[in-house]
Amino acid sequence: MMVHGRLPHVEDPAPGGSDHRMTDDFSLTDMRPRSWLDAFPWLKGAAEPGVDAWWNEAIDDADAVMRRRRLAQVSELAMARLTRWTIEQIFPGLTPDVDLYQLQLPARAVNALVQHHCSRAGDLSGITLDGILGWRQVGVGTVDAILQGLADASTTVATPTVMTGYQANRSAPQPQIEQVRLPRWTSTSMDDLSQIATWYATIGLPSQPLLGTPLAPGVPDEVLKARQRLEALRAEDILVTDERALDVAGLFDEALRLLDHRAAQILSARLFADNPITLDEIGKNLGVTRERVRQIEGKARGAVIGFLSDGGPLELVAETVRSLIRTIRPLDDLVTLIPALGKTVDAVGQPAWRVLDRLDDAYEIADGWCVAPTMTAARTITQTFLQERADKYGVVRLDSLDLIETSQPERLPELTASWLTHCGYIIDGDFVFTQTQSVGDYGAAVLSVAGAPLSAQEIVDRFIVERSAGSLRNAMSQDDRFERVDRDRWALSEWGMDAYAGVRSLIREQVARGGGHVSLNDLIEHITGEYSVTASSVVAYASSPPFENRDGVVRLAGADREIRKSPERTRRLFRHEGAWAYRVRITKDHLRGSGFIAPMAIVSIVGLQFGQTRQLQSPLGSQAVSWTGTQPSFGTIRRFLMDSDIAADTDAFVIIRDDGSFAFEPARELTGDALTDALSLIGAPSTLGIAEVRDALTKAIGLPQGSPVTSVIGGYRERGDSDIADLLVSVRDILETGHHVERIAPTVDVDEILDLL
Helix, strand or coil, X not given: CCECCECCCCCCCXXXXXXXXXXXXXXXXXXXXXXXXXXXXXXXXXXXXXXXXXXXXXXXXXXXXXXXXXXXXXXXXXXXXXXXXXXXXXXXXXXXXXXXXXXXXXXXXXXXXXXXXXXXXXXXXXXXXXXXXXXXXCEHHHHHHHHHHHHHHHHHCCECCCECHHHHHCCCCCCCHHHCCCCHHHHHHHHHHHHHHHHHHHCCCCCXXXXXXXXXXXXXXHHHHHHHHHHCCCHHHHCCHHHHHCCHXXXXXXXXXXXXXXXXXXXXXXXXXCCXXXXXXXXXXHCCCHHHHHHHHHXXXXXXXXXXXXXXXXXHHHXXXXXXXXXXXXXXXXXXXXXXXXXXXXXXXXXXXXXXXXXXXXXXXXXXXXXXXXXXXXXXHHHHHHHHHCCCCCEEEHHHCCCCCCCCHHHHHHHHHHHHHHCCCEEEXXXXXXXXXXXXXXXXXXXXXXXXXXXXXXXXXXXXXXXXXXXXXXXXXXXXXXXXXXXXXXXXXXXXXXXXXXXXXXXXXXXXXXXXXXXXXXXXXXXXXXXXXXXXXXXXXXXXXXXXXXXXXXXXXCCCCCCCCCHHHXXXXXXXXXXXXXXXXXXXXXXXXXXXXXXXXXXXXXXXXXXXXXXXXCCCCCEEXXXXXXXXXXXXXXXXXXXXXXXXXXXXXXXXXXXXXXXXEECCCCCCCHHXXXXXXXXXXXXXXXXXXXXXXXXXXXXXXXXXXXXXXXXXHHCCCHHHHHHHHHCHHHHHHCCCCCCCCCCCCHHHHHHHC
C-alpha cells in the first residue's frame, strides 16, 4: 500500500549487489516478445468481442503484408480505445532513445514530429494519444503512420513479465464426479420444477413456460407453493459465502493479485491514483530504472485490461456499465443500480467505478457524470440536441428534453438542469437558454420566455451576469429582433406590436400572467368585461397565430410542442446542386472512429423511420445513418478522414445526394475575407461573381431566388448560422450594389435619440 503518496522503500540488496539493484527486474526473465500480445498486452481487452484472437500469432510468422496489416490494427485499436493513454503506456517495449526519423515514416509524419520538437521516442513518451490527435493541422492519417512506426519499433525490444505464476493455473482442481455433492437448494428446486411441469402436462399444456406467466385459476396449492419458492430464490440462497462476498470490488482485488505485487503497486501509484507520481520517483523507491518502471507499467496496464475481456463476471459488469451509461448518466444513479461499484478496491484504495473507468476507454467519468465516449463528445451531442429543439431565440423547455439516463424519472428535470449547468448553459426556471453570447441574444431569450413586453431593467434583472440596462437598451435599439413599444418597454418584433393596444396584446398579457396558459372562458370574461370587444373576436384572435386554443386553454402556439426543423431551417445544413451538405467540426472523437449526432432534418432527407438504419453508398464503402435513439446519427467517418488526412478542429461537409449516395468533402480554410469565408462555410465555390454569390447564399437555405439581402441575412440568423449572418452583414453593401459604399458613422448616442421620442 502507498504511504503519503509514495511506494514503500525497497530494502538494499545484499553486499556486492549494488550494481545489480538498478537493473534487476524483480528476478523475472526478460525475453523478446514472441506474440503480438506479448508486445501489446492491451490488444485482447481493446478488441471487439468475437474477433479472431490474432494477437496470439507469432510476430516472426507474419510476412511483410501481414505485418503491415497487424501494425495497422494495433494503430486502429489504440485510437479507438486508448486515447487517454500516453505513448509510453501504449508501447511498453519502446525505448526512449529510438530515433523517430529512422522509422521510415512518410514525409508528412516527419514534418509533424519536427514541428512538435520530437526527435526521439522519449520526447513522445509522456504525451497522450488524445494530445497527438489534437496537434494542429496534423491529420489522422499522419497520426496513424506515426503509431504504426512506433508499433513496428516496439516489437523487437525485451519487456518484463508482470503476471505471477498463479495466473497459469487460476482454476482449482475439479473433484471427481463421484465426489460431487449437489447443494440442497438444487434438489429442492428440481422437485419444484418437476411438480409444476407435471401439472401442466396433466392438464394438457406441456408447452406452457414454467416461470414468467400467470398461473391459471384453480391451480393446486402444491403447484402454487412450488412456483412461489422458485420465484423467491435469492443469490445468497444459491451462492456459498465466499462467492457472495466476491462482488465487483472483490473481483478487481482478486484480479490485481494476479500481478506481481510491485507491478500492482506501480498501477496503484500511476493508473488509479488521483495524483500520479513520477516514474523517476517510483524507480528510486523500487530500486529499478525509470525505463524499467515504464515498461512494467505498460505491460501491467495491458494485462489488467485483459481481465475485462476474459468472458468472466468483470466483462459482464463492464458491458452492463456501457449499456447503462449510453450517453449521459449521473454517477450516483449508476452506483444505485450497481451498488458494488461504490465499494473500495483495497488493492488500489479507489472505488470500483474509478478502477473500471481507468481501464475502459469507452466512456469517461468525471465531476459526478458518466458520459460516452468522452466529455467533449457528450457536450457536443448536448449542443446539437438543444439546437434541434430551440426556438429562434435559443430557448428550450426543460421538460421537452430527454438527454439524461436515470432510473428515477421523477428526477429527470433536476438532473437535466444540473447537466446543462455543468455544460455552461443558463437555466431560467423551466427553460434553458442556448444563445446568450451577446446581451441582445440574452435579452431576446428572456422576452421569449416572458411572453410580454418588459423594460430594459426588468430584462437585465433576469440576467445571471452583470449587465447595465443602458448597454441592453443600446443593443436592442440596433437589433431588428426587438421593437420599442413604450418609453422603455421592449417586445420581440415578431409579436406584431402594432396591435399592442388591441385584442392580441391583451391576450398575450393574460397568457403571460397565467404562467403560459389561460382558460378561454376566463379570457373572454376579462376582455369583454373591460373592453368593447365581442366574444367571437376574442375566440378568433385566441385561435390564430401566435396563439392556439386547445381544449378551451389558450397558449402561445408551439410553446409545448417539440420543434422539428426542416432542412432549410437547420443550422449548418446547406442545399447544394442535387444534394444536402452538413458542415461538421472534426473532433478527436471522429478521428478515433466514433459516430456522431445528426440533425433531425437528416431523417426527412434520408427517409428514415424511428428504429431504422440506412446504408448510403460512397466511393469508400457504405455509410451508416441511424435513428435508434433520441437523435439520428451518422456512423464512423474515420475512413474518409484517413483518406484525406484530416486533422482535428477543422471543418468538413458530409454530403447526402438526392440519389441516396454519400460523399465527404473537406471545407476550405477561412481567409479573413468575409465574402470568401461565407462561401466556404456553406461549401460553395469561391470563384463566383456577386450575382452568383447572392444566388448561392439564397439557394443554400431554401429562400426564393431574388430575395433581398436583408432577408438572406435574417434567414441565416434565424436558423442559427449567426457566424455566416455576421459575415454577410459586413459585406451587405457589396451584395446589394456590387461595389463598396462609404458609410457615415453616427455621432449621436442612441440613448439621446430615445429620450427625445
